[in-house]
Amino acid sequence: MHVLVTGGAGFIGGHLAERFAADGHDVVVLDNLDPFYDLDIKRHNIETARDAAETGDGSYEFVEGDVRNAELVSDLVSEADYVYHQAAQAGVRPSVENPRKYDEVNVDGTLNLLDACRDSGIERFVMASSSSVYGVPRSLPYEETHPTTPVSPYGASKLAAERYAMAYSEVYDLPAVALRYFTVYGPRMRPNMAISNFVSRCMNDEPPIVYGDGTQTRDFTYIDDVVDANVTLLDTDAADGQVLNIGSTDNIEIRTLAEEIRDQLSPDLELVYEERHDADAEHTHADTTRAQELLGYEPSHTIREGVGKFIEWYRDNRDWYEPLVRG
Ligand code: NAD
Numbered sequence: 509m510h511v512l513v514t515g516g517a518g519f520i521g522g523h524l525a526e527r528f529a530a531d532g533h534d535v536v537v538l539d540n541l542d543p544f545y546d547l548d549i550k551r552h553n554i555e556t557a558r559d560a561a562e563t564g565d566g567s568y569e570f571v572e573g574d575v576r577n578a579e580l581v582s583d584l585v586s587e588a589d590y591v592y593h594q595a596a597q598a599g600v601r602p603s604v605e606n607p608r609k610y611d612e613v614n615v616d617g618t619l620n621l622l623d624a625c626r627d628s629g630i631e632r633f634v635m636a637s638s639s640s641v642y643g644v645p646r647s648l649p650y651e652e653t654h655p656t657t658p659v660s661p662y663g664a665s666k667l668a669a670e671r672y673a674m675a676y677s678e679v680y681d682l683p684a685v686a687l688r689y690f691t692v693y694g695p696r697m698r699p700n701m702a703i704s705n706f707v708s709r710c711m712n713d714e715p716p717i718v719y720g721d722g723t724q725t726r727d728f729t730y731i732d733d734v735v736d737a738n739v740t741l742l743d744t745d746a747a748d749g750q751v752l753n754i755g756s757t758d759n760i761e762i763r764t765l766a767e768e769i770r771d772q773l774s775p776d777l778e779l780v781y782e783e784r785h786d787a788d789a790e791h792t793h794a795d796t797t798r799a800q801e802l803l804g805y806e807p808s809h810t811i812r813e814g815v816g817k818f819i820e821w822y823r824d825n826r827d828w829y830e831p832l833v834r835g
Contacts, residue, residue: 509631509742512588514538514575514621515595519698520636520689520734522553524592527735529561529568538584539595540574544602545699546832553696575617578624585624592738593621593635598698600640600660600787607661614665619672626680633673634741637686637751639727639792641667649727649759649793652688652751660787670751677749685747687737690755690794693814694731695821699833703728703815706766707822708833710773720784722763725791727755730814733807737799746802755794756807756814769815 511528515521516537529535535557541547554570561568573580575595585591597603597613618635625633640663641656658664670686677684693703706716737754741747763779770777799805809817822829 509533509589510536510587511590511592512536512538512584513592513594515593516557517541517550517553517570518594519553519696520692520731521592521594522550522557522696523694523731523735524594524738525557525568526560527739529557529566530564532565534567535561536569536571536584536588538571538573538575538581541572542597544597544599546835549696549832552828575620576612578620581620582624582627585621585630586628589631590742591621591625591630591633593618593633596636596666598662600662601785603660603662603665604787610661610665615668615672618669622672622676622682626676626682631683632741632748633682633684634738635670635673635684635686637670637688638663638666639688639690639753639755639794640789641670641688642792643789645791648791649757649795650753651795652753652798659789674749674751683745683748685741686751687754688751689734690727690729690753690792692729692731692734694818695825696829697731699835702762702765703818704833706769707773707819708830710770710777711822711826711830713774713777715777715780716766716770717780717782718763718766719782719788721781722761722766722779724762724788725759725793726762727757727759727792727794728765728811728814729754729756729807730809730817733809737803737805740803740805744803750798750802752799752802753794753796754799754805755796756809756811757794757796758807758811759793760811765811768812772819
């Protein structure tokens, strides 16, 4: 299969491209190498997927370009059987500083892909959405029918993008699926996310920094579970026209997570508490029944197992990864 992965130089897109290439597919990555974080991490993502193509039966091509370029997007989509749209301006807090860029990339960029997919008649369009679309919890865990009241421009842009995808599915019969990811972590993860921060600080005998009182809760989701959910969508139309939660269901308070990582790596450290950011969600917790019913999705990593794997990976890759995440 020809698979186009947008944002494939990033964390999640990089893992997807690696898996598709290892599984023998012809992968094309479109990514503009946005300098949101150190580009050397993205170069590692590209090289890892390229290596997977070489050792597997697949092929890999990297195209440096922007999802806001409709002509380029149309050319690439016309060659693809499947489109996995991961490109986005990510990050909740920075979206407060520059909401328009989030609109241009996350909404207009998605519309370019949707137009191209509609015109070329692809097998399936799968897009990365986010638990940030929920915003304010009225009941937890979130079912997909829970009201969506995003509290950040980032969440608003992801909601608009997934609504367009669902509208294209309805109006143009485009086979489209939106996966609402819940805080994804694992090898080569983005800097400035809680788990990479806690681990890298504790490894260096610096106290983990918790924003707010740490009673916020998250369903941290291990990258392999996210990749598995995406891969399943190559073979089933059961979820076409749907949004699905992809979370871990193993909900944990941020301060408990920080304490557990601290206890493993540097038990004498005291946690440091700093002011919470208004755009950060208070609680996220996924009801994954729909993904389980339609895709057979079963997250296979508890938070302790996933963090254990990440710490092991971090130790093995500390020489190149640590300087890049610590800046
Ligand atoms: P990431 O920043 O590592 O990856 C995004 C990639 O998109 C980057 O490589 C970036 O260069 C690229 N990109 C940005 N703007 C672009 C543009 N205009 N044209 C082409 N490429 C562009 O982020 P990630 O954590 O891998 O997230 C992937 C997707 O998953 C995003 O859509 C994000 O909104 C979504 N998501 C991520 C999480 C998470 O916890 N990581 C949670 C929910 C949703």
